[in-house]
Amino acid sequence: MEDLSRANSLFALDLYRRLSASNAEENVFFSPLSISTALSMVYLGVRGDTAKEMAKVLSLSSVSDVHSHFKTLTSTINRPSTSYILRLANRLFGEKTLNFLPEYLHSILKLYHTELQALDFIGAPEMSRQLINKWVEEQTENKIKDLLKRGAVNETTQLVLVNAIYFKGCWIQTFDTRDTQEMPFKINQNESRPVKMMYQKDIFPFRYIPEYELQVLELPYKKFKLSMLILLPKKTQDDSDSLLKLESELTIDKLLDWTKRDNMVPRMEVKVHLPKFKLEFESYLLKILQEMGMSSLFQETKADLTGMSSQDCHFNLSVVHKAFIEVNEEGTEAAGGSRVCDGPNKIESQSFIADHPFMFFIRHNPTDSILFLGRFRGPS
Known part of the structure; x- marks a missing residue:
C-alpha cells in the first residue's frame, strides 16, 4: 500500500x-x-x-x-x-x-x-x-x-x-476562544485584511527548512490518527510571492521528507497563531x-x-x-487524546505566525495519505 x-x-x-x-x-x-x-x-x-x-x-x-x-x-x-x-x-x-x-x-x-x-x-x-x-x-x-x-x-x-x-x-489540544483576536493578514506586499487569529502555546512536531526559510508545523487531531500539516514560507519584504516560489519548487520527495514526523523536532514548544477560516x-x-x-x-x-x-x-x-x-478553535470540519505535557528537557519556544499565505494538508497518518490539500491566501 x-x-x-x-x-x-x-x-x-x-x-x-x-x-x-x-x-x-x-x-x-x-x-x-x-x-x-x-x-x-x-x-x-x-x-x-x-x-x-x-x-x-x-x-x-x-x-x-x-x-x-x-x-x-x-x-x-x-x-x-x-x-x-x-x-x-x-x-x-x-x-x-x-x-x-x-x-x-x-x-x-x-x-x-x-x-x-x-x-x-x-x-x-x-x-x-x-x-x-x-x-x-x-x-x-x-x-x-x-x-x-x-x-x-x-x-x-x-x-x-x-x-x-x-x-x-478535534485538535489534540484545542485553542481557547478567549485568545482569539482580530489581526491583519498580509495578502501581499500592498494589501492586508482582518482575520480572526487563534492562539495557543504547546508542544508540537516542528521543523525549519533553512534553504527555503520555511516553517513546517504539525497540528495533530485527537489520538494522532490524523494531522494538519502547515507549510509557512517566510513573509517577504519585497514584491516576491514566497508561497508561489514554494509551489513552483516543491517536489513530492521534499514534501514527504519535510513533513515526516521522524524528521521533525518532536517536542518543540510552539506559539501558534493560526487563522479561523x-x-x-x-x-x-x-x-x-x-x-x-x-x-x-x-x-x-x-x-x-x-x-x-x-x-x-x-x-x-x-x-x-x-x-x-472549516477550521476553528475546536478543530476541523472538512467534506476532506490527552494534552502533551512539558518534559524536563523543554526546547526554547518557537513562534509560528500564519498571518500571510500558507499551504496546508490533512494527512491520515496510519496510511500516510493526503486526504485534503489546499492553500490559504487570505479571507475573501
Whole structure:
C-alpha cells in the first residue's frame, strides 16, 4: 500500500499545481484522495490507450494490484473511530437501459464497496440530478450541496461517478476562544485584511527548512490518527510571492521528507497563531485532466470502456469536485487524546505566525495519505 500512497501523493501535488495556476490569487482546497478513488473506479473498466493514459496521470504505472490496494486503503480510512468522523464513500449512477458487464459490477462491489444505482437519465434527467445531489449531501453531513448544477445531467448522460469524503476532528489540544483576536493578514506586499487569529502555546512536531526559510508545523487531531500539516514560507519584504516560489519548487520527495514526523523536532514548544477560516472550493477537472494527459477518456471516438460494457458506449463523463473546510478553535470540519505535557528537557519556544499565505494538508497518518490539500491566501 506504500506504493499506492506515494502514487496518490504524486497525483495530489501535480493536481494542486494546476489548480493553483488556474486560480492564481485564490484560495484552493480539494480532496486528492477522493478524486483518485473516483477515477480509479473508472480505471477499473477502461482498456488500451485509455488505461495507459489514466495510469500515467494517476502515477499508477508502477503500482501492482492497484484496486486491491485501494480496497485496503479505503477500508482502513473508513474504520470507525471514537475520536473523529471520517467517511469516504463511492457510488456509480448509470442509465437504466445500459448493460454493464456483470464482472465490472462485481469488481466495484468487491473492491470499492459500492453498487451501481440505475437511474432514468433519458426520461428524467433533472430528477436523476437531484437524487445524486441528495446522496452527496447525506454523505457529507449537508456540507456539499448542489454538486451537479442544473443542466449537468441530460438525456445523453450514461454514467455519473461520485465520490464523497467527510471529515470532522478535534485538535489534540484545542485553542481557547478567549485568545482569539482580530489581526491583519498580509495578502501581499500592498494589501492586508482582518482575520480572526487563534492562539495557543504547546508542544508540537516542528521543523525549519533553512534553504527555503520555511516553517513546517504539525497540528495533530485527537489520538494522532490524523494531522494538519502547515507549510509557512517566510513573509517577504519585497514584491516576491514566497508561497508561489514554494509551489513552483516543491517536489513530492521534499514534501514527504519535510513533513515526516521522524524528521521533525518532536517536542518543540510552539506559539501558534493560526487563522479561523472557512473555504468552499469547486473545480471542473475535465480540462485539467486532459492537459495532464488523460485525453482519450473524454473523447467519444477514442475512449476504450470495454471493461465496463460490451455495448458501444460513449459516456458523457464530466469530473466535478467540490470541497468544504472549516477550521476553528475546536478543530476541523472538512467534506476532506490527552494534552502533551512539558518534559524536563523543554526546547526554547518557537513562534509560528500564519498571518500571510500558507499551504496546508490533512494527512491520515496510519496510511500516510493526503486526504485534503489546499492553500490559504487570505479571507475573501
